[in-house]
Amino acid sequence: MDRYRDNPAALRALVRETEVHRDVYIDPEVFDLEMRHLFAETWVYVGHASQLPEPGDYLAATVGYQPLLVVRHSDGSIHVLYNRCPHKGTRITTEPCGNTGKFFRCPYHAWSFRTNGKLLSIPLKKGYEHTGLEEAEAVEGLRPVANVHVYRDFVFVKLNEGGQSFEAFFGESLSSIDNMIDRSPEGRLVIEGAPLRYLHGCNWKMLVENQTDTCHPMVAHESSAGTAVSVWEREQVEGAKRPMAVEVYSPFMSSYEFFEGMGIRVWPNGHGHTGVATSIHADYSAVPGYMEQMTASYGEERARRILDENRHNTVYFPNIMVKGPVQTLRVFIPLAADKTLVESWTFRLVGAPDMLFERTLMYNRLINAPTSIVGHDDLEMYERAQEGLRADANPWVNLQRLYQPGERHDVTEVINGTSERQMRNQFHAWVSFIGSSMERQPAGA
């Protein structure tokens, strides 16, 4: 029986002020509504312009259930198209990325399309004379998505027609993307290095919540970061410099007090970040020559301001996390209620020393890879939660830490770094975006 499909009120009832119902994580029908409504009503990241340097370059993306193509057109503009031939529905491209030349050609009957999606030609076109093809939707070519916005090379789409503008949706939260870009002496990032891809047997929101969960590292990562610290303390040679890997691991063992003081900032629409005053990335060794390059580009004061901003994890609702001081971006791609693909991407700071990119790649493999011991700790917890939630004992998940009665939504505020406020912030956004899309486009549409 459908409990939620035609019933926005039932869906809204899954989210209370300090609790969420387990169905948000385990119910396939709720998952289906997320795919159809949440991922259509919000601005979703689909790729970075540096992945498309030349005209004809394209990459594949999936938003909700929708297969998309992101492509660089001959005039340099970026277009996002549904990856579906208007003739009989065949997927136009199947590779994750490539170059299509001047046009796309469908592999089935060779209809071809310009790189902005417009129909270019149909073989044996006389077969359509006097058939009224000019009236058919097919002559429109590859359908573009309703809304595309490229922000400083980061490409976002919103599939629904109505809803919030890009600026209204992200507001001040874009400052975290700005900071990551500004860390390049040339003000430019390029995606380099293959993404690390990690399959998780859990709901995608567990991963997003965990990005601002600061009460788990010292517990769940005692086995990885804790062991790294103790092995290093035992085995280090007198006077030896702390290796980069130990610098990466050891802050995971910081105290509760450290994480409390680090702070969390929430923004409207479900965005937020940990690491306001300081963060686990604040104490990395300086990279020779980098500060000088930054000073030459920005002047000393601005360079310092950029590098002193050590935000930890910034969640862009619904499903990406940006880590400015390390130059990584993680995408949490929902595959099923209990299955999530995580892609962790790395950026090179254009014009900066190689050693920074070396650290970015090391961070990614030590923390985000399917071979990562830190990842093993986290995934074990998510999978246990996914199983534990089947228990009928209590259908509610508690997100109450540092809740204050009367807490306001859709505001910008800085709070104690161990608060679960950002998780509550996400769920408030979650019901409001699914709800508004469902109410505008009732099911069956």
Next chain:
Amino acid sequence: MSSIAPQDLIDFVYREARLLDELDYEAWLNLFTEDGRYWMPAEWRQTDPLLQSSLMYEDRLLLRVRVERLSGARTFSQKPKSRAQHLLQAPQIDLFEPDAGAFRTWTSFHYVETRNDVQTLYAGWATHDLVLLEGTLKIKLKRVDLLNFDAPHGNIQLFM
């Protein structure tokens, strides 16, 4: 071992896999030189472990962290523990220079890792760069190229 014969290299590769299958990690770590590395690339025909993306590129310190973690009291992802099995094709010798003390073997393998009720099969090629240290063969670099290095994997907790 004063002089190395080709069969010694082959025996070494088999023994290394057996130590991993027997979960004898102390003996396994001792097969590496002080500056030895275990490398698992994440790109096809990768040439650079530092400026291209890898799944693993670990020195002895990081390998020891992994090994100690596997038996840690609060290593929850090892409750219950994982086990592993290697199926090796006969190692081929790509470099044999006893005078320089430098050897390289190439071994096609299937590897199975299991935990709980889930068993996962991986396939790939292992390249061993071996050196002779005080008459004993040691691993300078073990490189593991997975056939599907670019696929989304679940946890890989042990060593291939």
